Amino acid sequence: MTDLFYRNLGSSGLKISKLGLGTDQVIKNKEYKELIKCIKCAFNNGINYFDAADSYVDGNAEEILGGALKYFSRGDYIVSSKCFFPRSIIPSNSGLSRKHLYDSVHKSLSNFGLDYIDIYYFHRYDNSTSLYESMSAISDLIKSGKVLYWGVSRFGIEQIREIVTLLEIHPHLIPPICNQWYYNIVSREIENELVDYCVANGIGMIAYSPLKRGLFSEKSMKLIPDNDQFFSNLSLTNKQALDLLKKLSLISRPLDLSLSQLAMGWVLFNKKITSTLSGFRNESQLLESISIAKNNLDEDVYQNINELLCY
Numbered sequence: 001m002t003d004l005f006y007r008n009l010g011s012s013g014l015k016i017s018k019l020g021l022g023t024d025q026v027i028k029n030k031e032y033k034e035l036i037k038c039i040k041c042a043f044n045n046g047i048n049y050f051d052a053a054d055s056y057v058d059g060n061a062e063e064i065l066g067g068a069l070k071y072f073s074r075g076d077y078i079v080s081s082k083c084f085f086p087r088s089i090i091p092s093n094s095g096l097s098r099k100h101l102y103d104s105v106h107k108s109l110s111n112f113g114l115d116y117i118d119i120y121y122f123h124r125y126d127n128s129t130s131l132y133e134s135m136s137a138i139s140d141l142i143k144s145g146k147v148l149y150w151g152v153s154r155f156g157i158e159q160i161r162e163i164v165t166l167l168e169i170h171p172h173l174i175p176p177i178c179n180q181w182y183y184n185i186v187s188r189e190i191e192n193e194l195v196d197y198c199v200a201n202g203i204g205m206i207a208y209s210p211l212k213r214g215l216f217s218e219k220s221m222k223l224i225p226d227n228d229q230f231f232s233n234l235s236l237t238n239k240q241a242l243d244l245l246k247k248l249s250l251i252s253r254p255l256d257l258s259l260s261q262l263a264m265g266w267v268l269f270n271k272k273i274t275s276t277l278s279g280f281r282n283e284s285q286l287l288e289s290i291s292i293a294k295n296n297l298d299e300d301v302y303q304n305i306n307e308l309l310c311y
């Protein structure tokens, strides 16, 4: 595996593969044997990053992933989890209070069956808790050895600024090393200011939903015309989505790439993104994503896509 496949995450020394496995769809409805096969396949192809959250797969993702990772050496993989969303109707079971962070990290450790978690995320910003409280709590968890690094998910520029300011005022706080955001051909908000600001402050960007939850695929092209509501929750009308897929396939077909590879390749081309989380559903989808991660899109193909989208 070339060094280009691994990058330091933010200002840390943690070397993370540029393609990571997001376990949400990956684990859902999968036979255990099939899951192990996929994880082995990922490992054999150089992927070292596995992302989970306390809420994925109705709260079962960590346990299933932890079981599958037992077959591998702890030093060889990076595993992450997150908390914020309510885990029950009990008020203390949500958000980023010191208590919920402490409870969540311990529950995640027990679910995974691990002694430490590599990266722990604030899944969303918590308006009801002071950020200082959450940052001191995660810094203490890191000092206690339960967590090695921390990150945030969907924190906007003002929220990152707040973190940077708190770090300046309170030097005992430990800085985050990454920010997770959705990023794909049609969801490019982070390009405005956020990516550069994060990178300048030692915070690496992790992209998720590179295929817009599976929109960018030949399967969608077939399904959209017969499903009025097919992508109604994805901020595109059916007609817009279908037109876009047709245009993209004019680029992908002559290159012998699938639509998914073209869309994934476009995200992976952006060097400001440290790692991209693939949400594959089976081994053949995973292998498709790995192939484009290893071979990269040519610059002119990347530019053709941008021109097509009028950027």
Ligand SMILES: NC(=O)c1ccc[n+]([C@@H]2O[C@H](COP(=O)([O-])OP(=O)(O)OC[C@H]3O[C@@H](n4cnc5c(N)ncnc54)[C@H](OP(=O)(O)O)[C@@H]3O)[C@@H](O)[C@H]2O)c1
Residues within 6 Å of the ligand: 021, 022, 023, 024, 025, 026, 051, 052, 123, 153, 154, 180, 181, 207, 208, 209, 210, 211, 212, 213, 214, 215, 216, 217, 219, 258, 260, 261, 277, 278, 279, 280, 281, 284, 285, 286, 288, 289
């Ligand atoms: N931090 C956050 O708030 C947040 C939010 C969402 C996700 N995430 C993370 O990011 C991960 C990935 O997100 P996502 O599931 O939205 O990613 P995605 O890659 O945009 O979508 C995944 C779906 O795309 C289809 N797919 C994947 N590879 C394909 C291929 N090679 N060819 C054709 N179709 C393919 C599959 O759907 P079908 O085959 O069923 O069509 C798969 O379920 C999640 O598992 C999670 O770890 C984080």
